[in-house]
Amino acid sequence: xxxxxxxxxxxxxxxxxxxxxxxxxxxxxxxxxxxxxxxxxxxxxxxxxxxxxxxxxxxxxxxxxxxxxxxxxxxxxxxxxxxxxxxxxxxxxxxxxxxxxxxxxxxxxxxxxxxxxxxxxxxxxxxxxxxxxxxxxxxxxxxxxxxxxxxxxxxxxxxxxxxxxxxxxxxxxxxxxxxxxxxxxxxxxxxxxxxxxxxxxxxxxxxxxxxxxxxxxxxxxxxxxxxxxxxxxxxxxxxxxxxxxxxxxxxxxxxxxxxxxxxxxxxxxxxxxxxxxxxxxxxxxxxxxxxxxxxxxxxxxxxxxxxxxxxxxxxxxxxxxxxxxxxxxxxxxxxxx
Amino acid sequence: xxxxxxxxxxxxxxxxxxxxxxxxxxxxxxxxxxxxxxxxxxxxxxxxxxxxxxxxxxxxxxxxxxxxxxxxxxxxxxxxxxxxxxxxxxxxxxxxxxxxxxxxxxxxxxxxxxxxxxxxxxxxxxxxxxxxxxxxxxxxxxxxxxxxxxxxxxxxxxxxxxxxxxxxxxxxxxxxxxxxxxxxxxxxxxxxxxxxxxxxxxxxxxxxxxxxxxxxxxxxxxxxxxxxxxxxxxxx
Numbered sequence: 240x241x242x243x244x245x246x247x248x249x250x251x252x253x254x255x256x257x258x259x260x261x262x263x264x265x266x267x268x269x270x271x272x273x274x275x276x277x278x279x280x281x282x283x284x285x286x287x288x289x290x291x292x293x294x295x296x297x298x299x300x301x302x303x304x305x306x307x308x309x310x311x312x313x314x315x316x317x318x319x320x321x322x323x324x325x326x327x328x329x330x331x332x333x334x335x336x337x338x339x340x341x342x343x344x345x346x347x348x349x350x351x352x353x354x355x356x357x358x359x360x361x362x363x364x365x366x367x368x369x370x371x372x373x374x375x376x377x378x379x380x381x382x383x384x385x386x387x388x389x390x391x392x393x394x395x396x397x398x399x400x401x402x403x404x405x406x407x408x409x410x411x412x413x414x415x416x417x418x419x420x421x422x423x424x425x426x427x428x429x430x431x432x433x434x435x436x437x438x439x440x441x442x443x444x445x446x447x448x449x450x451x452x453x454x455x456x457x458x459x460x461x462x463x464x465x466x467x468x469x470x471x472x473x474x475x476x477x478x479x480x481x482x483x484x485x486x487x488x489x490x491x492x493x494x495x496x497x498x499x500x501x502x503x504x505x506x507x508x509x510x511x512x513x514x515x516x517x518x519x520x521x522x523x524x525x526x527x528x529x530x531x532x533x534x535x536x537x538x539x540x541x542x543x544x545x546x547x548x549x550x551x552x553x554x555x556x557x558x559x560x561x562x563x564x565x566x567x568x569x570x571x572x573x574x575x576x
Numbered sequence: 577x578x579x580x581x582x583x584x585x586x587x588x589x590x591x592x593x594x595x596x597x598x599x600x601x602x603x604x605x606x607x608x609x610x611x612x613x614x615x616x617x618x619x620x621x622x623x624x625x626x627x628x629x630x631x632x633x634x635x636x637x638x639x640x641x642x643x644x645x646x647x648x649x650x651x652x653x654x655x656x657x658x659x660x661x662x663x664x665x666x667x668x669x670x671x672x673x674x675x676x677x678x679x680x681x682x683x684x685x686x687x688x689x690x691x692x693x694x695x696x697x698x699x700x701x702x703x704x705x706x707x708x709x710x711x712x713x714x715x716x717x718x719x720x721x722x723x724x725x726x727x728x729x730x731x732x733x734x735x736x737x738x739x740x741x742x743x744x745x746x747x748x749x750x751x752x753x754x755x756x757x758x759x760x761x762x763x764x765x766x767x768x769x770x771x772x773x774x775x776x777x778x779x780x781x782x783x784x785x786x787x788x789x790x791x792x793x794x795x796x797x798x799x800x801x802x803x804x805x806x807x808x809x810x811x812x
Contacts, residue, residue: 312745328730332777354737357729359747368730372777377736391777410738415759418736423770425734429774436740484741 247430247573248385249404251348252497253292255571256544257433262537263544264291264565265322265435265464266556268314269306279310282553283317284416288539289557291568292320292349294435296380298329301361308338312345322406323347331371332380332391339381342403350434351406352377374407375429381405382430406432409463411439411448413485413490420451426461433462435546438479440528441487442535449539465536469525471557472518473497492528495575499524526555530562537563577697578606578670579704580613582621582692588626588666589686595636595663598625600689601677603669609705612690613668615642615655621668621689623696637662646673652680659684695726712782712789720761720772727754733775 247254256263266286271278281326283520286293294551295308295314304310310319325335334538339350354374358366372380372391380391381403388400408425413420423434445465452458473496480488503509503517545563549555560566592598598646600618608614613789622640629636641658643651646669659665659681667674671692678686694706709726716735725731729739731749739746745753762768780786 354730354732357739357747359729370731371780373730373732373734374737375774376777380777408738413736413738414740414742414753415756416735418759418771422734422736425772425774484739484746 247346249402250573251292251404252571253322253349253572254404254432256291256569259569259571261544261569261571262565263462263464264560264568265294265544266553267296267546267550268293268310268321268553269296269299269551270307270310272302272304274305276305276310276420277311279305279313280317281313283319285553286556288568289560291544293320294322294324294351294546296390297321297324297326297353297355298361299356301328301356301358301360301363302338306338308342308347311342315346316356320349322349322351322352324351325377327370327372327374327377327567328355328358328368331369333369334374335377336365336380336384336390337460338549339384339401342362343399343403348402350381350411351408352381352431354446375416375425378405378407378426378429378431382432386430391443404432405430406433406435408437409434410437410485411445412437412441412487418453420457422449423452424455427457431461432541433464435464436466437485438468438548439532439536440467440490440492442488442532444487445536446539449541453541458543462543463541464544464546465539465542466546466548467529467532467536467559468550469522469529470496471525471552472521472551473500482553495524495528496521522552522555526556526558526562529555529559533559533563533565535557577609577695578609578672578692579610579694579696579706580670580692582612582617582668582688583691585624585628588621588625588687588689589632592625592636592664594634597637597639597662598664598666599639599641599655599658599662600625600666600668601646601659601673603646603673604642604644604646607668607670607673607690608642610698613670613673615640618642618668619665625666633658646670647676649676649680651748652676656681659789710783711778711780714777718775719758720765720767722754722757724754724758727752727757728752733778 243562268282268286295307295311298304307323311323333547339372352374358364382405383389384400385402388396409423427483476488476496479486499520500517536542536545547556547559600621602613602615602618605637622638625636625638639658639700641655643655665677665684665686666689667677667686668689671729674686674688695708695710696704696706699705706726711725712804724733724735727743728735730737736753740753741755743753743756762770
């Protein structure tokens with residue numbers, strides 16, 4: 240690996256926090272379905288200081304949004320460190336590499352490499368997908384751009400190489416479940432410096448996964464950030480449990496969400512105020528569950544941090560981080576490594 | 577085999593426009609086997625067009641013929657006269673058949689009656705599934721005989737992605753997860769170590785991305801003077 244003079248691969252805040260041994264916290268910022276940069280600035284202010292870096296999604300769920308590189312550059316101006324998500328769905332290896340060069344030039348230092356949600360789920364299901372390379376090949380490409388100073392074709396850089404802190408995703412409970420720790424191993428071998436997992440609600444199942452991950456020694460080669468997210472309602476929890484692949488939500492959590500809305504059940508037609516109060520109660524419970532999950536995940540050996548995904552609910556990140564005792568976020572000076 | 581489906585009748589009628597004389601040309605190979613363009617389907621299409629013509633007040637003379645293989649010149653020579661006698665040729669061959677007719681009979685106007693779908697096989701009576709994407713660099717030897725290029729929705733080489741659920745792909749419960757199939761097959765054969773290796777990015781030039789493909793087999797080519805005698809085109 241290309242360790243720079245100060246000992247870092249990229250020198251990003253996320254890398255510094257992890258290298259210093261702090262329990263890291265990342266957030267998520269969804270760019271708008273518009274050309275309006277002010278929404279990024281507003282969301283950035285909500286996340287700034289509540290996490291070490293925030294993922295900027297790349298046309299998430301295959302719905303067209305502002306590009307992650309552009310939105311990331313705006314986040315950076317606001318003082319929020321971005322983790323640029325890059326998928327293989329929309330761009331081939333030429334386009335991805337040129338975006339990485341541009342991202343680095345803008346000051347972006349973290350990337351999360353993904354294969355990308357299939358376009359049939361989004362608002363352009365008629366589109367052609369690319370998938371020139373897959374997520375593991377993408378991890379390797381970005382790592383080699385940094386470490387070997389070469390483009391994917393093997394040509395050397397003629398100047399500054401992009402030094403990115405490279406991340407990858409893991410879906411611990413997707414099928415075939417026995418293969419998942421090994422696929423994580425492939426990502427680590429490809430060069431993934433950090434991992435963000437799919438949302439974890441089932442701590443016991445995740446402990447078993449982490450046992451296998453530790454047996455493979457992967458937690459010593461990469462930083463694993465467990466994915467967490469606050470539930471907004473019992474309906475959201477049901478939908479995720481039933482329809483999202485690899486999503487395990489234990490009955491206990493389902494029941495707690497339902498119980499949170501109990502005072503309003505059997506009341507007949509709910510007024511607008513009732514509905515608002517019920518939604519507030521659900522969300523409060525969702526945040527509480529999320530805080531407890533973080534506390535439990537923190538106890539698992541090999542978990543280096545959490546990735547807090549509050550989808551279209553960026554306001555929730557700060558109270559979650561606060562509740563879990565993660566604030567204030569540590570400051571690690573670049574020279575400290 | 578190549579699997580195709582009949583186009584909607586309205587689309588075919590629009591393609592025929594105001595033609596008075598139409599020749600429906602079937603093919604005795606792949607599209608016969610997949611019940612899209614054999615002699616039986618040619619007869620049905622002929623009847624449909626005659627009936628539609630009467631109903632629309634635009635009666636057409638519709639002739640029918642099925643050749644053994646629409647994609648080879650020698651089988652097309654036999655229908656030169658029929659092709660020459662009509663305004664429009666409606667091919668019930670695959671896309672190759674349509675183009676072979678158009679190339680062989682430059683004076684004819686050839687339109688497609690089928691949508692060519694994929695290279696695949698019949699899973700059961702009435703059900704066909706894609707199996708080969710013709711990528712030009714077969715990797716089935718690595719993947720236990722299951723193709724991730726043709727059968728994984730993301731063409732992953734280091735799958736499975738997180739969208740694999742109960743053996744199917746998240747895009748559709750009717751679609752098997754190719755990587756679950758590969759995983760099962762390699763597990764069964766004790767060859768899982770193959771999946772631990774990182775498959776590098778592919779050279780897609782062998783596939784369609786390198787431009788239209790041609791194969792030249794010098795060992796099979798005829799001497800040049802002989803080739804000149806085998807004219808590709810024929811005046812219809």
